[in-house]
Each structure stands twice: as C-alpha cells, then as structure tokens.
Amino acid sequence: MKLIKNIQSIAKNVILQEAIALQNLVERIDDEFEKCVYAILNSGGRVVVSGIGKSAIVGQKIVATLNSTGTPALFMHAADAIHGDLGMIQDTDVVMVLSKSGDTPEIKVLVPLLKRTGVPIIAMVSNRDSYLAQHSQFILHSYAPVEADSHNLAPTTSTTVSMALGDALAICLLEARGFTRQDFARYHPGGALGKRLYLKVCDIYPNNTLPIVDENASLKQVIMEITSKRLGVTAVNNSEGKMAGIITDGDLRRMLNQHxxxxxxxxxxxxxxxxxxxxxxxxxxxxxxxxxxQSKSITHVVVVEENIVKGFVHLHDLLREGLV
Known part of the structure; x- marks a missing residue:
C-alpha cells in the first residue's frame, strides 16, 4: 500500500477550496435568486427536481429538505423522465434541473420535453452559457470553477455549492411561508427531534402511577406509598384535596438522620x-x-393543574422517549 505523507494537508486543502467556493456563492445571491423563490411561491404546485449523476443525488437531498420545511417537492431522474416519469409533472408545478455543465446529452434531451409541458424551468447550473441555462426561465448560478481534487474531475466543490444553494432556497421559502416549530414537528414526528418539538407532559404522566398521601399520613403510610408506587416520590394533599407538597425518598433519608x-x-x-x-x-x-x-439536578417533577396533582414525570420517562 502506498504511504501518503501529506494526508492532512490534502484534506485541509479540500475543505478550504469548498469554503472559498461557498464564500463566492454569497455574491451570487441576487435578484435572479429572488425571482426563483417567488416563482415557486406563486406556482401553487410542487417543485419537481431533476438531474443525473451526482447532481441527481444532490437533487434528492434538496427535495428532502424542501419537503421537510413546508415546500412540497419530488424527484424525477433525468434519465427516467423520457420513459414515462414526465407524467408526474402537473400544470402548477415548477421544475428545477441540476447540472454543472448544463450540456450533458441527457439534459439536452430532457429540456425540450420539459418546455412542452409549459411549466417554469429553473436551472441550477454552473455554466450560464450552457444549453440548460439558455432554455430556462430562471437561473440559480451554482458556479464552481474547480473541483477539490488535483485532476479537477471528481464532483466535490460543485456538489457542495449546489447543496448550499438548495439549502438557501429552502430556508427562504420556509421564512416566506411563515413555517413554525409546530409545522416542523408535524413533518418530523419520528425520533428525538420530533419528540422534542411535539411531545407534551400530558403524553407521559398518565403512564405512571400516582402516589398521593394526606398531609396527616404517618411515616409508615408515606413509606408504603412511595415503595408501592415505585417512583421514589409521593405527593401530599391537604384536607381540600389540593397539593400541599411532595416527599421524596431523599427527604425520608434526611429525616431519618435528623430524628x-x-x-x-x-x-x-x-x-x-x-x-x-x-x-x-x-x-x-x-x-x-x-x-x-437538568438545571435543578432532580430526577422528577410533579404535574399540577389548578393546584391539583395530576401525576409525575420521571427522568427515566424522558430517557425512554429518547429525549436524553
């Protein structure tokens, strides 16, 4: 196996080249970019994203980001479009085609077919003089002068720029639509992320036992209630059935040391x-x-509504839900 002496410098150079390309991309966010945003907003339909090769993979990521942030989108592979997939395009849609050169054979076949549908075409392309750019109504200029490899061949810098441009487009659309945390939770119900945004205390505490004793309960009754309900805590009610306080197993230990x-x-x-x-x-x-x-270094909190004890939430509940 060939020993490479400058691995770290190669890796750093790749990242620096991509960082420079992204910095240059900032200057290309202009009126044309705004027109693309409004074209999507005013269409009333979906964003149909297409591409081939590495551009297709980037396109699929952009589709996922758009869908998760409130802009309906779907992916149509450029090679499959001429074999029936064009039928997925509706009159209210906008089509966005990704291609670095904008002159690949598949793109040159696809673009005239897209124009026949009558839907607006957005070109995400590095070459503004390409066939794709010249036959599109809108251009997202994903300019990348060189790739990050020494041969200027592997799609690296160009795909990074396209990905970032897609993110910028999605977030602008998110802001324009007034997309909220609650909307985000609705589209991300699974996993810890979704649970952080939608899971409420009332979804958890009913699954636990409800230890409660009267404020005049004896020490034995308190211990039996905490032990039998297995939460390490019990609520204490006053004579009116309202919460007077709580007793934890830690309170019991401290009390036994003091008396x-x-x-x-x-x-x-x-x-x-x-x-x-x-x-x-x-x-x-x-x-x-x-x-x-976490802030109070405790393992449970009591759930109270209008001074009535409803239940307890334990740290183990949140661990089980994947929030920790």
Missing amino acids: SGEELLHLRACDIMTASPICVDPEDFAVTALEIM
Missing part, C-alpha cells in the same frame, strides 16, 4: 414534605420538564 426513634412515631407527612416543589403543567412540552430536571 430519633421515638420522634419518628409522631411525624406526619406535613412534617417531612417539601412545601413548594417544582411543578409543570400538563400542556408543557416534555423537553421543558427535561430542562428543569
């Missing part, structure tokens, strides 16, 4: 409890409960 055997017989829940516990509302997001636990 003698005879004194223990006369202790009641109200003598042991923490009277102002940290609470959350059932409609709070679960991630809010997690942030409270």
Whole structure:
C-alpha cells in the first residue's frame, strides 16, 4: 500500500477550496435568486427536481429538505423522465434541473420535453452559457470553477455549492411561508427531534402511577406509598384535596438522620414534605420538564393543574422517549 505523507494537508486543502467556493456563492445571491423563490411561491404546485449523476443525488437531498420545511417537492431522474416519469409533472408545478455543465446529452434531451409541458424551468447550473441555462426561465448560478481534487474531475466543490444553494432556497421559502416549530414537528414526528418539538407532559404522566398521601399520613403510610408506587416520590394533599407538597425518598433519608426513634412515631407527612416543589403543567412540552430536571439536578417533577396533582414525570420517562 502506498504511504501518503501529506494526508492532512490534502484534506485541509479540500475543505478550504469548498469554503472559498461557498464564500463566492454569497455574491451570487441576487435578484435572479429572488425571482426563483417567488416563482415557486406563486406556482401553487410542487417543485419537481431533476438531474443525473451526482447532481441527481444532490437533487434528492434538496427535495428532502424542501419537503421537510413546508415546500412540497419530488424527484424525477433525468434519465427516467423520457420513459414515462414526465407524467408526474402537473400544470402548477415548477421544475428545477441540476447540472454543472448544463450540456450533458441527457439534459439536452430532457429540456425540450420539459418546455412542452409549459411549466417554469429553473436551472441550477454552473455554466450560464450552457444549453440548460439558455432554455430556462430562471437561473440559480451554482458556479464552481474547480473541483477539490488535483485532476479537477471528481464532483466535490460543485456538489457542495449546489447543496448550499438548495439549502438557501429552502430556508427562504420556509421564512416566506411563515413555517413554525409546530409545522416542523408535524413533518418530523419520528425520533428525538420530533419528540422534542411535539411531545407534551400530558403524553407521559398518565403512564405512571400516582402516589398521593394526606398531609396527616404517618411515616409508615408515606413509606408504603412511595415503595408501592415505585417512583421514589409521593405527593401530599391537604384536607381540600389540593397539593400541599411532595416527599421524596431523599427527604425520608434526611429525616431519618435528623430524628430519633421515638420522634419518628409522631411525624406526619406535613412534617417531612417539601412545601413548594417544582411543578409543570400538563400542556408543557416534555423537553421543558427535561430542562428543569437538568438545571435543578432532580430526577422528577410533579404535574399540577389548578393546584391539583395530576401525576409525575420521571427522568427515566424522558430517557425512554429518547429525549436524553
């Protein structure tokens, strides 16, 4: 195996070249870019993205980003378009074609067929004088003078620029549509990301037991309630059924260290409890409960609504949901 002495310098040079290309891309965000954004917004349809080779792979990523940020999109491979896939294009759609050169044979076959559909065509292309650019209504200039490899062959810098331009387009559309965190959660219901955005306390606490004792409960009753409900905590209610406080297993340990055997017989829940516990509302997001636990170094919070104890959320619940 050939030993390469300058691996680190090669890697750094690749990243620097791509960074320079991205910096130059900033200067190409102009009125033409705005026209592309408005063309999509005003179409009322979807963005049909097409390309071939590495451009097709970049196009699929752009489609995924558009869909997840509120802009309906789908991918149509340039080679498959002439074999029936053109039928996916609707009158209200906008087609965006990705190609570095804009002059590949597949693109030259595809573009006239797209023009027959009558839908607007956006060219994401490096060469503004190419066939694709000349036959498109809008241009996203993804200029990349050189690739990052020493032979200027492997699609590297050009695909990075196209990816960034696609991200910029998607985020502009997101802002224009007033896309919110709640919208994002609706499109990302799976995994930890989605749960952070939509999972609420009321989705969790009903699955747990509800330990509660009266404020005049004996020490034995408190211990039995905490032990039987297996949460390491119990709520304490007053005579009106409202929350008076909570008792944790840590409270019990501290109390046992502070009192003698005879004194223990006369202790009641109200003598042991923490009277102002940290609470959350059932409609709070679960991630809010997690942030409270982390900031206060505690393992559970009591769920209270109008001073009525509804339940508890334990750190283990949030671990199980993948929020930690």
